[in-house]
Amino acid sequence: xxxxxxxxxxxxxxxxxxxxxxxxxxxxxxxxxxxxxxxxxxxxxxxxxxxxxxxxxxxxxxxxxxxxxxxxxxxxxxxxxxxxxxxxxxxxxxxxxxxxxxxxxxxxxxxxxxxxxxxxxxxxxxxxxxxxxxxxxxxxxxxxxxxxxxxxxxxxxxxxxxxxxxxxxxxxxxxxxxxxxxxxxxxxxxxxxxxxxxxxxxxxxxxxxxxxxxxxxxxxxxxxxxxxxxxxxxxxxxxx
Numbered sequence: 630x631x632x633x634x635x636x637x638x639x640x641x642x643x644x645x646x647x648x649x650x651x652x653x654x655x656x657x658x659x660x661x662x663x664x665x666x667x668x669x670x671x672x673x674x675x676x677x678x679x680x681x682x683x684x685x686x687x688x689x690x691x692x693x694x695x696x697x698x699x700x701x702x703x704x705x706x707x708x709x710x711x712x713x714x715x716x717x718x719x720x721x722x723x724x725x726x727x728x729x730x731x732x733x734x735x736x737x738x739x740x741x742x743x744x745x746x747x748x749x750x751x752x753x754x755x756x757x758x759x760x761x762x763x764x765x766x767x768x769x770x771x772x773x774x775x776x777x778x779x780x781x782x783x784x785x786x787x788x789x790x791x792x793x794x795x796x797x798x799x800x801x802x803x804x805x806x807x808x809x810x811x812x813x814x815x816x817x818x819x820x821x822x823x824x825x826x827x828x829x830x831x832x833x834x835x836x837x838x839x840x841x842x843x844x845x846x847x848x849x850x851x852x853x854x855x856x857x858x859x860x861x862x863x864x865x866x867x868x869x
Contacts, residue, residue, distance in 0.1 A: 631780075632816075633767075633787055636765050637767060638839050641669065641860065642737055642860065643659070643868075644671050645686065646671075647662035647666055650715075652715065653718070655721075656718050657729045661729065667734070669736065670736050671843070672737070673686040674723060675700040675741055676701055677705045681754055683700070683723065684722070684726045688701070693715070694711045695711075695712075696711050722758070727759070732764030735764070737769060738766060740755060740770040748774050748778075752775055752779065756786070759786065767789060767816070768788050771790075771792070771793075771798070773813035773815075776788040777814065780814065787816045789815045789816055791819040791843075792819070792820050794806070795823070798821075807829075818830065818839070819843055820841070821843065822850045822853055825853060825854065826853065831857070840857070840859050842857070842861060844864055845862060845864070845867035846864050
């Protein structure tokens with residue numbers, strides 16, 4: 630097992646930045662709000678059609694913008710020309726987001742993937758954007774190929790595995806979870822808070838693997854997270 634960076638578990642992370650009414654998720658405004666609150670930032674990465682990393686969660690653009698298109702079918706220029714509905718800001722490239730944070734707080738960068746997706750190209754786009762950045766950061770993904778890629782190609786970057794057990798995940802069975810974990814060989818785990826209290830995760834944690842948890846969004850999930858995890862990824866009513 631590789632050693633995770635010591636800063637990883639010393640912070641609480643704002644889920645998609647510290648977003649709220651008028652401050653959209655994954656926006657520069659949400660990043661600035663998290664920094665002002667003294668929180669680390671968790672953000673999401675999609676890849677544009679011309680191979681750039683942008684800070685955005687969805688595969689489609691219509692929930693947060695007025696565009697009816699797929700994120701990965703648009704160029705970076707097209708993406709940056711869009712405005713977020715909530716405050717009119719542009720969708721930031723990862724480079725722009727990094728310039729905004731500028732090492733003020735640590736970042737957890739979640740690289741989005743799905744079945745049949747060439748996620749290695751997203752890994753490369755993220756790695757290219759990180760080349761000149763010196764702040765604390767780690768990458769993570771539901772896709773175990775992400776951790777494996779960073780271990781092989783960018784070994785100084787901490788890489789984690791995100792996991793859930795419900796019908797929305799790809800690891801509903803213990804066998805699938807153990808298979809994904811073996812393939813990823815992650816430096817840390819980011820586990821769904823509703824499935825956090827279980828013997829397998831507890832054993833990994835006892836053996837020294839840092840366990841983060843998401844999305845802490847209520848007093849009840851916060852209490853669960855504080856008992857069974859090393860660091861929280863929080864939003865809304867789950868914030869301290």
